[in-house]
Amino acid sequence: MRFRPLRPASTPDSTRVAVADPPETMRAAVIEATGGPEALHEATVAVPTPILSELLVRVVAAGINPIDAKTRGGTGVSSAIAAYPAALGFDFSGIVVRSPYESHPLPPGTPVFGMVPFPRSGGSYAEYAVVPSQSVARKPSSLSHVEAAGVPLAALTAWGLVVETAHAHEGQRMLIHAGSGGVGHFAVQFAAYFGAHVTATGSTRNASWLRELGASVVIDHTSTRFEDVIADVDVVIDLVGNVHERTGERSLKIIRPGGLYILVPTGSWPGYADAAADAGVRPTGYKVIPDGGTLATVGRLLDSGAVQVYIDRVFDLNDAAAAHAELERGHTRGKIVLRVSDD
Ligand SMILES: NC(=O)c1ccc[n+]([C@@H]2O[C@H](COP(=O)([O-])OP(=O)(O)OC[C@H]3O[C@@H](n4cnc5c(N)ncnc54)[C@H](OP(=O)(O)O)[C@@H]3O)[C@@H](O)[C@H]2O)c1
Missing domain, CATH: 3.40.50.720 (NAD(P)-binding Rossmann-like Domain)
Incomplete structure (x- = not known):
């Protein structure tokens, strides 16, 4: 039996989109101190810099989870907040802007979804986020960014x-x-x-x-x-x-x-x-493990139609406080998502 040569992982594919160099600052939904939903507000902060195996992603949409609200309120993973203002959020869907090295399997322009470093620091409620390469997968092509952002955690x-x-x-x-x-x-x-x-x-x-x-x-x-x-x-x-x-x-x-x-x-x-x-x-x-390999498997189930994500409500980034208030009412069907930027 002869093995067929694999395509190089870096072969451009039709899903890639053009990307621009990142700016120095960006919009983010941050807290200056823990508190109620009103503690969340929009601010201009520095675009983070990826190191070693991390990717820089332009975030199109960010999913909201109860742990985000718990953290904002002073429990959850608030003890891990190193400095304020702190951008919250773990789930994202967006576009790779910087890859760790040439011919990386997720080159710039690739639509991806996943989790920012969890549980030590959040930061997906922002126009750009650094992402560990082991916590990311290609976005399911049948899903919009808003839908994909509701999936990871x-x-x-x-x-x-x-x-x-x-x-x-x-x-x-x-x-x-x-x-x-x-x-x-x-x-x-x-x-x-x-x-x-x-x-x-x-x-x-x-x-x-x-x-x-x-x-x-x-x-x-x-x-x-x-x-x-x-x-x-x-x-x-x-x-x-x-x-x-x-x-x-x-x-x-x-x-x-x-x-x-x-x-x-x-x-x-x-x-x-x-x-x-x-x-x-x-x-x-049980505590969630942000594993990109498992997320890729889930993505295939979503693309096959065997599994669906249900998005209950979508809020703009500058309405993150209202999104948290809605989550804390406790009656969400499926997911609440923040729209961060255009596709
Ligand atoms: N350990 C971990 O790694 C991990 C990971 C993810 C989540 N969590 C935790 O797991 C919990 C669920 O997370 P989630 O994201 O699924 O929350 P969620 O989306 O906010 O859950 C909302 C849903 O809960 C239902 N609900 C509320 N009280 C109920 C009850 N007594 N009986 C049946 N259904 C009830 C609501 O239905 P109705 O509208 O009918 O009330 C609503 O549809 C949270 O505490 C979260 O922090 C832990």
């Missing part, structure tokens, strides 16, 4: 939970709390894709949409106590935590002996591991 978390931790498979009975949120809507789709029987908690207005995504059963969390209608599940993915109506403690009662309880907002329930062990259930938490 939420989809990587969902993949880590459903595929790498729960090992979703045919016939597995999985309950996903908050199936309609950013992480949840990807988790429902990944679990169904790998053959699991998916039950999701979500409100009535999201029920038919959750069924379209692959949930076999939807339990309205506003009117039904889930433990009254479901039992003996193999896995619970808890994206709500224990601060809301003791969702975690009640979840332990409906998992079969030896089943798996995954708590995502781990800070919501100190001691969950002991409580789960006492209930005869295997416990674990």
Whole structure:
């Protein structure tokens, strides 16, 4: 057998666009101190400089995640903020402006999506961002930048939970709390894709949409106590935590002996591991890993149409405060995204 020579990774492809040299300063949504949504405002700051294996990306759109709001409010990863003003945000979709070296597989002009250095520093709510090359992938060609910016952190978390931790498979009975949120809507789709029987908690207005995504059963969390209608599940993915109506403690009662309880907002329930062990259930938490290889796999699923991203609302960069206020209302369907610049 003869191997066919591979195309050089640097071969120009039709998706590349023209890029200009970056300016010295840029617009960014920053905080000067932690606080409420109003702490976020637009400012002019220096364009960051990439070093070694980092890329410089011109950001077209930035996804918003609960950790951004927690950080702005003084929890989340706020302890890692080295200096103010600090641009927030981890998710982006944009265009490569500088690559680490000649013939890099992601040359200037390539549309990409991914995460800026996580969790140590944010900075995607800005016109330019430096990005570790291991946390980036080519943007799915079927998605706009706004759509792609809603994918990275939420989809990587969902993949880590459903595929790498729960090992979703045919016939597995999985309950996903908050199936309609950013992480949840990807988790429902990944679990169904790998053959699991998916039950999701979500409100009535999201029920038919959750069924379209692959949930076999939807339990309205506003009117039904889930433990009254479901039992003996193999896995619970808890994206709500224990601060809301003791969702975690009640979840332990409906998992079969030896089943798996995954708590995502781990800070919501100190001691969950002991409580789960006492209930005869295997416990674990989970923290997202910003892996570009996994993101490329997710991108192929998005391009194939097997998985979709749902964008609930789009705000302009200078409206980042309003976007955070909307996120903190707690009823986002899918994702909220900031439009940072033109394509
Ligand atoms: N550890 C990690 O690496 C990691 C990564 C990502 C996210 N997280 C955490 O995981 C949590 C979820 O993140 P997310 O991005 O998916 O949040 P999100 O998009 O803001 O979640 C909003 C959704 O939650 C639903 N919801 C709220 N309370 C509910 C309840 N009691 N039962 C069922 N659904 C409920 C809402 O539905 P309704 O409109 O029907 O209320 C809404 O659709 C957050 O705490 C986040 O910080 C952790």
